[in-house]
Amino acid sequence: MSAAQDMLIETNTCSPEQADEYRLCSLFDNSSARIAHVDLDLRLIGSNAGFADVFGLSVEELPGVALVDLVHARARDALTRRLLSLARGERSRISDLIATLTRSGRTSTELTGIAVTNGAGRIDSLVVLLELEPEPAASAAAPCPADVRKPLTRMEAMVLEGVAAGMSTVQLASKLFLSRGGVEYHVSALMKNLDAANRSELVSRAYSAGLFRMGSWPPLVTEGFVD
Template sequence: MVFDRVSVPVAVCDVYGAVQVANPAMAAECGTTPGRLRGRDVLELFRPQEATQVDRIAEALRLRHRSRYQVSVRWQAPGGAERYGELTADPVSDTVEDTPALLVMLRVLAEREAREQRPPQVAPIEARILALLAAGTTTAQAARETDLTVDGVNYHLRRLSSRWNAANRTELVARAYTLGVLAPGVWPPTPAPGNGSE
């Protein structure tokens, strides 16, 4: 079934939120198999962060509005870590008169616990750029120090920001220290052992 091959967590629910069918990716987020999700309430599996969001959606569905609805949710991953994401529900049916089913997709916003527990995968050049950034250098100065172009430095910073879900350079440097990429208590900043330092 094509549904099972989709890597995004997806489920089809009735109009009340009871899961009718779920793909393996959705079941994995709940630490179970797709068959065991059948009949479970999607809003008990993924707790809404704001109850008012759910109330507005329920009212819109009662009035047969056919919009895309989004709910910020949190849930406990199989390993015990709290995860955050966004459920998107699209009403779907063959005709406008039919009571719609809900096609529910989950977008995970937080990093997976396994990624947080593993040492971060950082190339020596990335660790060096992060150390230079922590020292207050500009992109142009970091480019000169690393024999890269400004575009090359920005490329590495974009990749790191995407991988660590960092909103800006300050957050990127803070995460580098938190994840052990940069050596704590050292000035000027240097990569921690095993992250590009000698």
């Protein structure tokens, strides 16, 4: 029996008359785990603080967010297929090593999914557990992703957020109290940093590098990339 399955039957503070809720509360009460409750449309119902913190979010921000939006784009189709097979009852458990978009950038994550049945024995939701790969030894400064040459300044982060939201140079200049030339200077610096040829490629590369917090609109740059 896996550690995840062991946690499903631990004692906790939930009412023993509600067997399914009892098991879920056992998971959510385990502060050392990173756990989320997911509906059959693969959207988050809720999570514990450990799960939300991985993505730099609060537990209040996650309900309704599509689980696959929290993983790297290349991993989404395969993960969706495996989670749906779990929801259909074709599997009782899945475990995959995937790339997630955490608040510190991309990282490898062991994702375990478990089907949750109701009193009638039908699957009505899923529980997902994350186990992050060990972080590299700490250094004086956290390294940037390979596709970002150096950390962003606070102003560069705000300019990048505006460009990703579709704002024009004039709109950015007004919002950030810069001249048009000042906006273009920061945009040019960002394109050089991310090796982008134009604004569209800049935004694409920023998303690919995991610079933005997932599930947020307008786009917000993750604090870990701002110097």
